[in-house]
Amino acid sequence: xxxxxxxxxxxxxxxxxxxxxxxxxxxxxxxxxxxxxxxxxxxxxxxxxxxxxxxxxxxxxxxxxxxxxxxxxxxxxxxxxxxxxxxxxxxxxxxxxxxxxxxxxxxxxxxxxxxxxxxxxxxxxxxxxxxxxxxxxxxxxxxxxxxxxxxxxxxxxxxxxxxxxxxxxxxxxxxxxxxxxxxxxxxxxxxxxxxxxxxxxx
Numbered sequence: 073x074x075x076x077x078x079x080x081x082x083x084x085x086x087x088x089x090x091x092x093x094x095x096x097x098x099x100x101x102x103x104x105x106x107x108x109x110x111x112x113x114x115x116x117x118x119x120x121x122x123x124x125x126x127x128x129x130x131x132x133x134x135x136x137x138x139x140x141x142x143x144x145x146x147x148x149x150x151x152x153x154x155x156x157x158x159x160x161x162x163x164x165x166x167x168x169x170x171x172x173x174x175x176x177x178x179x180x181x182x183x184x185x186x187x188x189x190x191x192x193x194x195x196x197x198x199x200x201x202x203x204x205x206x207x208x209x210x211x212x213x214x215x216x217x218x219x220x221x222x223x224x225x226x227x228x229x230x231x232x233x234x235x236x237x238x239x240x241x242x243x244x245x246x247x248x249x250x251x252x253x254x255x256x257x258x259x260x261x262x263x264x265x266x267x268x269x270x271x272x273x274x
Contacts, residue, residue: 088117
C-alpha cells in the first residue's frame with residue numbers, strides 16, 4: 073500500500089505540468105559528491121523562462137475523520153518538513169546535487185519555493201522549518217486552473233481561506249436533555265459555495 077501511495081506523486085506532477093510554461097518531474101534523485109543518495113525531490117515544477125520553481129515533499133496519509141487523526145496527519149506534515157529542510161540544506165550548501173532533466177536550469181539559478189503536499193487535509197499548525205509551506209492537492213484543484221506558477225507560489229505562502237465574520241461565524245447550539253443542558257460549538261455558514269481562488273498577479 074505504501075508503495076502504491078508513493079506513486080501518486082505523479083498526480084501532483086501532472087497538475088503542475090498543466091500550468092502554462094511549466095515543466096514538472098516526480099522522484100528526482102539527490103546525490104552527494106561521493107555518489108550516496110541524500111534523498112529525493114518528490115515533485116519539482118519549474119518555470120524556466122521566469123526562473124521560478126516549486127518543490128514539494130509529498131505525503132499520502134489516509135484521510136482523517138477524527139480530531140486525533142487530524143493531529144497525526146499534521147505530525148506527518150511536520151516530519152516531512154524536517155526531511156525536506158535537510159535535503160534543501162544539502163542542496164543549498166552544495167554538498168548534494170539534484171539530477172534534474174537535461175535542459176533544465178540549475179537549482180541555484182531558480183527562485184525556489186518549498187512545501188509539503190497532502191491529498192486533502194490542510195495543515196494550519198506552524199511547521200518547524202522556516203520557508204516550507206504545507207498545502208493539499210484538493211485545495212489547489214478547488215482553486216481552479218492557476219494562471220502561472222507564480223500564482224501557486226503566492227497561494228502556498230498566503231493561502232486563501234474563509235474569513236470569520238464574512239464567510240462564517242462561530243455560534244453555539246443549546247440542547248436540553250432531561251435536567252441537563254448541553255452547549256455545542258458550531259460554525260454558521262454565511263456564504264455558501266465559497267471556494268479558494270488563486271491571486272490575480274497580472
